[in-house]
Amino acid sequence: MQLRRGDVLGGAIAILDEYGLGDLTMRRLATSLGVQPGALYWHFPNKQTLLAAITDEMLARVSAPLDAQDWDARLATYAHRMRDALLAHRDGAELAAASYSARLATNDARDTLARACVEAGLPDDESELAADTLLYYILGQTMDEQSRMQMDSHGALVEDASPLYDSTSGTARFDYGLSLFVDGVRSRLRAAVRD
Amino acid sequence: MQLRRGDVLGGAIAILDEYGLGDLTMRRLATSLGVQPGALYWHFPNKQTLLAAITDEMLARVSAPLDAQDWDARLATYAHRMRDALLAHRDGAELAAASYSARLATNDARDTLARACVEAGLPDDESELAADTLLYYILGQTMDEQSRMQMDSHGALVEDASPLYDSTSGTARFDYGLSLFVDGVRSRLRAAVRD
DNA sequence: ACCTGAACACCGTTCAAGT
DNA sequence: ACCTGAACACCGTTCAAGT
Numbered sequence: 001m002q003l004r005r006g007d008v009l010g011g012a013i014a015i016l017d018e019y020g021l022g023d024l025t026m027r028r029l030a031t032s033l034g035v036q037p038g039a040l041y042w043h044f045p046n047k048q049t050l051l052a053a054i055t056d057e058m059l060a061r062v063s064a065p066l067d068a069q070d071w072d073a074r075l076a077t078y079a080h081r082m083r084d085a086l087l088a089h090r091d092g093a094e095l096a097a098a099s100y101s102a103r104l105a106t107n108d109a110r111d112t113l114a115r116a117c118v119e120a121g122l123p124d125d126e127s128e129l130a131a132d133t134l135l136y137y138i139l140g141q142t143m144d145e146q147s148r149m150q151m152d153s154h155g156a157l158v159e160d161a162s163p164l165y166d167s168t169s170g171t172a173r174f175d176y177g178l179s180l181f182v183d184g185v186r187s188r189l190r191a192a193v194r195d
Numbered sequence: 196m197q198l199r200r201g202d203v204l205g206g207a208i209a210i211l212d213e214y215g216l217g218d219l220t221m222r223r224l225a226t227s228l229g230v231q232p233g234a235l236y237w238h239f240p241n242k243q244t245l246l247a248a249i250t251d252e253m254l255a256r257v258s259a260p261l262d263a264q265d266w267d268a269r270l271a272t273y274a275h276r277m278r279d280a281l282l283a284h285r286d287g288a289e290l291a292a293a294s295y296s297a298r299l300a301t302n303d304a305r306d307t308l309a310r311a312c313v314e315a316g317l318p319d320d321e322s323e324l325a326a327d328t329l330l331y332y333i334l335g336q337t338m339d340e341q342s343r344m345q346m347d348s349h350g351a352l353v354e355d356a357s358p359l360y361d362s363t364s365g366t367a368r369f370d371y372g373l374s375l376f377v378d379g380v381r382s383r384l385r386a387a388v389r390d
Numbered sequence: 391a392c393c394t395g396a397a398c399a400c401c402g403t404t405c406a407a408g409t
Numbered sequence: 410a411c412c413t414g415a416a417c418a419c420c421g422t423t424c425a426a427g428t
Binding site for chain 2: 094097101102103126129130132133135136137139140141143144147151173176177179180181182183184185186187188
């Protein structure tokens with residue numbers, strides 16, 4: 001029963017979901033697969049690359065085709081898909097942020113966001129910048145949401161300075177920032193029309 | 196010549212600037228201070244807390260008073276101050292993101308952004324959410340900028356898919372996303388007036 | 391082609407004991 | 410009060426050698 005690349009990936013995701021990113025070590029992964037640590041390096045050149053592969057796996061479905069709609073609804077749907085994909089795995093947002101930061105993620109989520117901005121009517125160069133802006137927001141907000149979940153689950157019922165923090169659901173918080181972004185794009189479009 | 200808390204902080208910042216966050220280890224820091232690793236734990240309970248202290252030091256000045264201006268100019272100035280503060284130290288944005296994520300940063304940069312949103316005319320609860328949105332953007336964009344700098348310095352002149360990436364300066368890229376945010380806030384203000 | 395065994399060069403943290 | 414010495418329990422990665 002030989003080890004396949006997919007087995008390594010699957011084992012890594014299993015550890016991620018059960019114990020979190022901090023406990024996802026090459027040694028622990030090797031043990032869970034019944035193999036020596038060095039064996040993993042035949043399938044992945046290093047840990048960073050393995051983590052990036054998990055990120056790509058996580059985000060593989062966000063770029064799937066969408067029912068035709070208004071550009072703002074499309075943009076919002078892509079953003080929500082991405083958030084949902086990150087939320088589906090423990091520390092998913094932190095993992096994705098690390099992979100993007102290391103420039104090892106090869107999924108097309110960013111391109112999809114950029115394309116949606118082009119379809120909205122933004123110039124190509126602005127669309128790239130807008131996509132990055134939205135991407136940073138999604139990663140940051142979702143990271144925050146997941147670290148909050150982690151704190152809650154660890155029995156720390158520290159009441160926040162702002163009571164709104166607890167009462168406002170993660171989705172509502174997410175939607176607020178998202179609407180700020182979409183409104184920003186909208187006013188850029190209007191400005192372009194006036195010229 | 197006793198070791199003071201400030202010496203540890205200063206030594207850590209020196210290593211950060213010269214070798215980066217990855218090489219800022221407790222052991223290396225101890226060596227550079229001519230002390231045993233364990234000595235550091237008399238001054239800081241753990242590494243995370245030390246890193247958060249660096250973050251607070253870095254961002255201490257962004258909340259300083261501002262010349263009275265329009266709310267949008269004030270918001271932009273705070274955002275630029277924060278970016279500049281992060282850019283002033285190698286891996287500054289990554290460090291700050293980690294400290295915020297661990298909820299150990301005690302500086303009032305976030306509160307300052309929220310207050311600026313209140314002054315703009317946003318309700319208190321929306322201002323908190325808007326401040327977070329802006330904060331994630333600043334951290335994400337600046338992290339990206341610094342990791343790009345790192346790649347460039349490491350002789351990797353890989354041409355990007357988009358030639359705009361290279362030609363658009365970091366400041367211009369930053370200003371684009373910032374204007375998206377400010378325009379988003381502006382349209383939220385207009386929506387409130389109409390009600 | 392795929393993996394083991396074993397090492398290399400590190401980590402953060404703790405804590406009795408010293409001064 | 411402040412630090413040393415020394416350990417504990419780990420890391421990621423490499424690579425000759427095995428099958």
